[in-house]
Amino acid sequence: MFGRVRPAMARRLIGGVSAAGVVVLMAGFVSPPASGATTAAAPVPVSWKTPAADVRGVVDTVATSEGLIRLGGLTFIGASAYSVADRRVVRIDPATGAVTTIAGVAGEEGCADGDTGAAVRFGGETYPRSAGAIFEPIMVGTDGSRLYVRDQGCGVRSVDPLTGATRTLTDVAGSDDHGVPWSVHVAGGTLYTADWDTGSDPLTTSQEIFARDLATGATRQLATVPEALDVVVADDSYVWALGRSRMHRIDRVTGERTAMPYAFNWSADGDITDRGNGPYWDGQVISVGDYLFFVAPNFYDWNEIGWLHKTTGERGSFASGYGTPVGDSESSWYPDSRSFHYLSGLGTDGKSLYIADYGVAWGDSPQPSALLAVHGAVRMPAPPKPPTGPDPSPTTPEPTTPIEEPEQELDGYVALGDSFQSGEGAYDYSPGTDLPGINLCHRSENAYPKLLQRDGVAKDMHLYFRACSGAVIDDLESRTVSTSGAPWSDPRSGWSQLDWLAEHTDLVTVGIGGNDMRFSSILQTCIVESIKDEMVWDWSDHSCEGEFARQVEDDLAALTAKQANGLTRLQEVYDKVRDRAPYARVVVVGYPRFYVEGGRSNSLSDNFCAGIRMTDQRWINAQIRRLNDAISRAAVSMGSQFVDAYNLPNGAELCSGSSDSFLNGVVLSPDWPPKWEAAQSESYHPTASGHRKIADAINGVVNQVPLGTAYSVHPGQTIGHSYRVNNGTSVSFSTRWPGSDVVMSLRSPSGRVITRTTTASDVRHMVGPTYETYLVDKPEKGTWTVTLYGADVDPQGEETRLVIDEEKIANKLPVPQLDARQSGRTITVDARGSRDADGRIVEYLWDFGDGSTAVGSTASHTYAEPGTYLVTLALKDSGGGESFASSTRTFTITRYAFGGFQAPVKPAGMTKLKPGGIVPMRFSLGGNQGLDIIKGAPSSVRVDCRTGATIGGSAPANAGLVVLLYEKVRDTYTYYWVTDPRWAGTCRTFSLPLRDGSTHVATFDFR
Secondary structure, eight states: OOSOBOOOOOOOEETTEETTSOOOBOOOOOOOOSSSSOOOOOOEEEEEEOSSOEEEEEEEEOOOSSOOOSEEEEEEETTEEEEEETTEEEEEOTTTOOEEEEESOTTOBOOOOBSSGGGOOBOOTTSOGGGGGGGSOEEEEEOSSSEEEEETTTEEEEEOTTTOOEEEOOSOTTBOTTSOBSEEEEETTEEEEEOSOOOSOTTTOOEEEEEEETTTOOEEEEEEESSOEEEEEEOSSEEEEEESSEEEEEETTTOOEEEEEEEOOSSOTTOTTSTTTOOOSTTSEEEETTEEEEEEOTTTTOOEEEEEETTTOOEEEEOTTOSOBOSOTTOSSTTOTTTBOEEEEEEEOSSSEEEEEEEBOSSSSOBOOEEEEEEOBOOOOOOOOOOOSSOOOSSOOOOOOOSSOOOOBOOEEEEEESHHHHTTTTOOBOTTSSBTTTBOOOOBTTSHHHHHHHHSTTTTSEEEEOOOTTOOGGGGGOOOOBSSSSSBOOSSTTOOSGGGOOTTEEEEEEEOOTTTTTHHHHHHHHHHHHHIIIIISSEEOOOHHHHHHHHHHHHHHHHHSOOTTSOOHHHHHHHHHHHHSTTSEEEEEOOOOOBOTTOOOOOTTSTTOTTOOHHHHHHHHHHHHHHHHHHHHHHHHTTOEEEOOTTTTTTSSBTSOOSSOSBOOOOOOSOSSOOGGGOOTTTTSBOHHHHHHHHHHHHHHHTSOOSSEEEEEOTTOEEEEEEEEOSOSEEEEEEEOSSSEEEEEEEOTTOOEEOTTOOOTTEEEEEOSSEEEEEEESOOSEEEEEEEEEEEOOTTOEEEEEEEEEEOOOOOOOBOOOEEEEETTEEEEEOTTOBOTTSOEEEEEEEOSSSOEEESSEEEEEOOSOEEEOOEEEEEETTSOEEEEEOSSOEEEOOOOOOOOBTTSOSSSEEEOOTTSEEEEEEOOSSOOOSOOBSSOOEEEEEOTTTOOEEEEEEESSTTOOOEEEETTTTEEEEEEEOOGGGTTOEEEEEEEBTTSOEEEEEEEOO
16 A cells, blocks of 8 residues: 555656655856845756756845845745845845845844744844854744744854844753753754763763753753754654764654664765765755755855755765855855855755855955855656665765666645645644744644644655645645735745645645635624624524525536536546556545534524524535535546545534534634624634544545555457446546556447547546546446556556546436414424426425424424524425525514503502412503413512612522413413512512513512
8 A cells, every 4th residue: 555666757846846845956056246235137047967866946136225235044924035144134025035134233233032022032142253154143933933043152043034033042952051952953843952061072972962842941851962063953743863973863752763764974075964065054964855955055165055865875966166265265264254266055945055145244355145046946856765775885876877767755745725734723833834924824732734644644755745824726736825814825836736736745645626616605694693693683593594594505516517628627637636646545635514513493592503494504504515416426537546425523523512522613713702793714614622533534544455456467469348327427447556557448339439549529538657548528338348468567567556437327316395474473384286397305494593493395383582584494305415505585583572561560559468478460462462472471679669779689589389371362471470478567579580581570569
């Protein structure tokens, strides 16, 4: 299933990004003007020869709006670059060159923190200036929300990129007397540091590496490295410690250290990892995919960019010739900023490599800093598999020119899709994906892609987690970025989700379509209107189905209609995934239902139902079911596996009463009073518990045998397979094999032959390195023959799986006919005129809008409380299809026509009685309203006989005994009130609360 080996094939290149998810960059360079605002110089072409390719690209100078000096380090948040220039933190827009000061004041030194950028000072005078640029403040990274600066004279500083507010981190592990460790790196929400204790012999001493949680400040010793270190840099899984002799890989979670089986060659002439070349300063090393890129100073010149494969140790360089000496090249300091023009930092926005050029700030030949953009990217040459024996020899093997790249294990898992895949609502969002106005992809550590990598089928794979909240189908391949909605500005700005797919990808999960159906806006409107009905207005005249049914039909039709290329929009998505990742197992994930199957109480406070009526709960579930059906058909037709998530919430849906809900209910904004229209995006999204169930379902599907009938096809062998088409509207024939060529052809019942060369309006054909598909519209009824021919397969034969999927004629939904009539407070409904063309109606559900429901083709209901109501109907047929309808008008129920209490009670003033007897409390409501007219129970309270002021608390009038009669002839209700003889000498009230919201009071004198 996983760990397969694929045959060598030419890789697809996607713009400036390799399909394998590795940015490969080559550059030359140009120098900026000496002062003032910089202007863009002409791009300088460069060439980079490798055993596998002769690649060319260009490097540009970003024309900045002001001249910069002493540029130190570089990092990106979204598409914006951040660095330190002349003791101030600056933001640089690479597109326009605009420079904005975030914190600090140019030329002013100090160690002052502050709540505003203007109050902050960097670059204290602790170190002698003769130390040069090494001790200038350096930008060392970001956790996605704050910037981190290594300020050698002050400590490690955190900076808010929006306000400039700056704080110095205290008690940073591994620090010297000035609060700065030997090496500092930020990854995710963790600060990694290495201590200063290098000892007398760098090759035999030990150094500690620490991990500090930036949210809590908690610090732990992560690992001990048995040699002196130069730099530590972290990626998603490991900390990479560049020692004086070799690389050490440290697990970010367990701290397990592995000495990598390759050496840094101190004495090898021309080796980019010769320590005379570098790298060995913070800010000058970055991790991109499987590679490290770093500034390689070439001892005095600081004039190359090196690259190193983390696992295999393969290495090389490019962009030679920049940073040539200026002034005295024999200076004892390297780099001496008085003498050298050198490169001080690297960063990437996901498309291009950016280089911070420190410039020369002092001396006879001052030159300003520059920001260089390296463009023109191709895939790195494929490295060999990691060696398993002793350290490789430092000698360099003779270069060869391979005709094909070597076979490579598949090890990548790419997670694509929308908010249901990113983990919106599961919280614990990854750093950088919860930044309002920058990135709200909301990728959760509790989302199922993380769970699959943590302990599921993707455990041994590298995760490329690209699903993003708010994404629609078009966003999957959009390279446009936004700060107001999906596709958000991601750390790799300019990459689409599909750009992360490659031939080395082994597993893909994709879930998309819900936002194309606009479920989010539908639900928000339904919720808001339902809450208003329940809490604000005196009516319930809203129906989600009535308002949005037409929109949903149009949106679903747009997803399922065939386009000019013969595919639906969903099929097109899955075909693109298969085309870009032909060796991957592709798993398409459907959507879970929200509500209990069949609906449940619509009380506003009942387990997040938010007052949504039962028929609307059923309607929402039905639309999710229809979308899942469309997704499933499209996925299977493109050879993908479908995970049906519809029933996963069983027992834990909204309104189910479960304490461990699969979904969030309404998550309101923190404002008070609540802003209903501002319900949080986490509403109606799976919880962490829900994502665990989705992960379990995916594990189950992937661990099963793949779909289809398996055949072992040998070279030159022909295999036939028969399939009977009944009355399907279309049929798909798909094959999949490990990767050579198995040719499929079809023969219809009438003898028509369909091959790869067939051109016809009713046939759509697709073929790739591991798959072939025919889609046939309106296929002939009868037996079809599928022929598989081993055109170019392994001599041992190759397993080929054939999947045939016939789209049956859809069940025709029942057609509702609703008649509703009002008589006073009673509504009579009739749906006997409803019809079902291909079956029978098996269920009728009426929803009267006040929380009451009824079943059957006819029903009646008497409203107790006044208001304006809409009656809705749900029908279910024998094929499982559901239809919905609303009454053509609303029904208004007024308050009872209470005519006042009748004798023996006085209509006004106090009624004088002896206590201990039974008082008949007679009244009229303008007709028979039924006996369920009292809301709760009548009550009595003692009052002051002169002023009427209340004395003490109220008590039930009859202590639980309720006797209520109605006389039709006199149109009179009588409630029999039992008085207490102990009331003698007091005055009391009698209060009668009615279901229409009114309360009627009479006062009695028992003296």
